[in-house]
Amino acid sequence: MNSIPDQKSYIRAQPQPVPEGAQTIQIAMRDGVELAADLYRADLDIPAATILIRTPYDKGGFPGMGKIARLFVAHGYNVVIQDVRGRFRSGGATEYMIHEPDDGYDTIDWIAKQPWSDGSVGMWGTSxxxxxxxxxxxxAHPALKCIAPRLTGSNLGLPVIAPDGSEDVEHVVNRWYFGQCYNDNFLYIGRLPWHQRPWKKMMEGFFETVGQWSADFEKSFERDFPSRAPSLASLIANPIPTLFTVGYYDLCAPAAWQDIEALSAAPAWAGKLFLRLEAVDHEGYNVEQAPFGPEDWYTHNPVALEKFIRRAVDPTIPFYNRHLRGLGEGVPPVQYEIGRTGWKASEAWPPAHTRRVRFYLSGKNDAQGLLGETPPERDFARWRHDGENLVPSIAASAEQPCGPGSTTVLMAWPDLAPLGDRPDVLAFGSKPVAVDLLITGAVTLKGRLASTLESADIFARLLDQAPDGTAHLITRGQVRLKTRPVSETADGGVIQEHATPFTVTVGQTAYKLPAGHRLLLHIFSSDFPEYTANGGGVDPWLIEDVPSGTHILEFGPATGAILDIDVAASPEAVRAAFA
Structure with a gap:
């Protein structure tokens, strides 16, 4: 029997007071529904360009909204912050994604017709x-001149489908978000018994407790639920200057890169797409802060909040000045942060001087494997995927794996080297580098996997291992595969015949590997509780028990596992690094 959280296990976030300097307004949509907004005026006498911010988190309550608005006002912009349909003070149905294209259009149309507007609108915001x-x-409203999406993507919270048909492993925040953030007009935050399964019943217990069911949570189990996201074709067809900010440690980075790759390939977007790549997680915390404590929490510390706001807003001002007012030079095509090192600019991503370095994986189950520069003989590595003893997540806890109050990767920043001692984690190390090596671009793991199960997950973490043996995260990625099961005793021929090709995008990053350090790669098949456990072909939210099985990774010269890394170095420099 699934336990139900008691009445003290959650909070129901109420609308906060209207911030100082804001004028409350109601904006009617095409169907008559009115959405609540706060207007901040730059100048009472002169029409000005407007920054529009549309939020589901309370126009007056999201950390620092009033401060953010006043910062834009100080630069000469009007600001409209609006509760999206069905949230907080706005009317209409509470439905994830569905109404945002039309409601965004209607709001922009209303702004452009106001006497205080000069007819130009830009947008800002994260997640x-x-x-x-x-x-x-x-x-495609003509008054929308530019946007600056941050830590997001067009299919936010939905599966990212790769060209080969595989998809990313579902992060638990996705359906949690539908369940606790899209019930009604308000926001519900509570601790849930994640150790209990099936998770769908766990959420239903929460709904019974709060007396409010989430229609979107129920609909998320329907096959056509992802179709509510805007199509990539609709984005490609409407090129406007876009400053895309992506976080190396952001759980939403795969969705952002999917959009960026599609737009970059479209001729109409040439000169329109600008990238800002930051060493941050989804909450906006930076790797230079890791590990950190309460003094860095911007939800509690006013000083930390001010730093967070300036970090998120200040880089966009030159962009808006250029594309809303025709002032200044704007921003470079690409700005990228090298974690704990500094910033660089380039004309493209990856930068023009980047080249790809390939490592071949090899090794045995009873010892750490190698990231080598030459192909090994054909061989296999096996590991047992134990549904009752899943590989632990870096920071997330079973008590609070996601949402407010959860521990982020950068908050914890643990030594990950010991995880490689687990029998269900394959570890592969490179030689220590003789000189600093700068990674600038994609990290990709490719290979072939066989399994005794009908579905398998592959998680990969690339780590920086210091001379003292400690290792910390550089980047990570994962993929969920459909597999052709083999028996536990299958020989090499059967394994090769049934093995499924895979590609794991381990991430895009800019990172300096110091001299004397080495690359360490961990491969495993679960990441609990941050990611859903593989249900063996069954929706992971519906399973009572996680299936166990054996996974088999192929090594070898032709179809064996390889790790490709983009580095900013000449061939001679790479050879010198690994000499």
Whole structure:
């Protein structure tokens, strides 16, 4: 029997007071529904360009909204911050994504017709607030001159499908978000018994407790649920200057890169797409802060909040000045942060001087394997995927794996080297580098996997291992595969015949590997509780027990596992690094 959280296990976030300097307004949509907004005026006498921010998190309550608005006002912009449909003070149905293109269009249309508007609108925001910009882009209002989506993507919270048909492993935040953030107009935050399964019943227990069911949570189990996201074609068809900010440690980075790759390949977007790549997680915390404590929490510390706001807003001002007012030079095509090192600019990503370095994986189950520069003989590594003893996540806890109050990767920043001692984690190390090596671009793991199960997950973490043996995260990625099961005793021929090709995008990053350090790669098949456990072909939210099985990774010269890394170095420099 699934336990139900008691009445003290959650909070129901209420609308906060209207911030100082804001004028509350109601904006009617095409179907008559009115959405609540706060207007901040730059100048009472002169029409000005407007920054629109559309949020599901309370126009007056999201950390620092009033401060953010006043910062834009100080630079000469009007600001409109709006509760999206069905959230907090706005009317209409509470439905994830569906109304954002039309409501964004109608809001922009209303702004452009006001006497205080000069007819030009830009948009700003992070996560879902960033998604509302992409949705508005898809509806193509001519007054929308530029957007600056941050830590988001067009299919935010939905599966990222790779060209080969595989998809990323579902992060638990996705359906948690539908369940606790899209019930009604308000926001519900509570601890849930994640150790109990099936998770769907766990959420239903929560709904019974709060007396409010989430229609979107129920609909998320329907096959066509992902179709509510704007199509990539609708974005490609409407090129406007777009400053895309991506975090190396952001759980939403795969969705962002999917959009960026599609737009970059479209001729109409040439000169329109600008990238800002930061060493941050989804909450906006930076790797230079890791590990950190309460003094860095911007939700509790006013000084930390001010730093967070300036870090998120200040880089966009030159962009808006250029594309809303025709002032200044704007921003470079690409700005990228090298974690704990500094910033660089380039004309493209990866930078022009980047080259790809290939490592071949080899080794045995009873010892750490190698990231080598030459192909090994054909061989296999096996590991047992134990559904009752899943590989632990870096920071997330079973008590609070996601949402407010959860521990982030950068907050914890643990030594990950010991995880390689587990029998269900394959570890592969390179030689120590003789000189600093700068990674600038993609990290990709490719290979072939066989399994005794009908579905398998592959998680990969690339680590920086210091001379003292400690190792910390550089980047990570994962993929969920459909497999052709083999028996536990299958020989090499059967394994080769049934093995499934895979590609894991381990991430895009800019990172300096110091001299004397080496690359360490961990491969495993679960990441609990941050990611859903593989249900063996069954939706992981519906399973009572996680299936166990054996996974088999192929090594070898032709189809064996390889790790490709983009580095900013000449061939001679690479040879010198690994000499």
């Amino acid at each position: 879902y607030i960033g998604f509302t910009q992409i949705a508005a882009l898809s509806s």
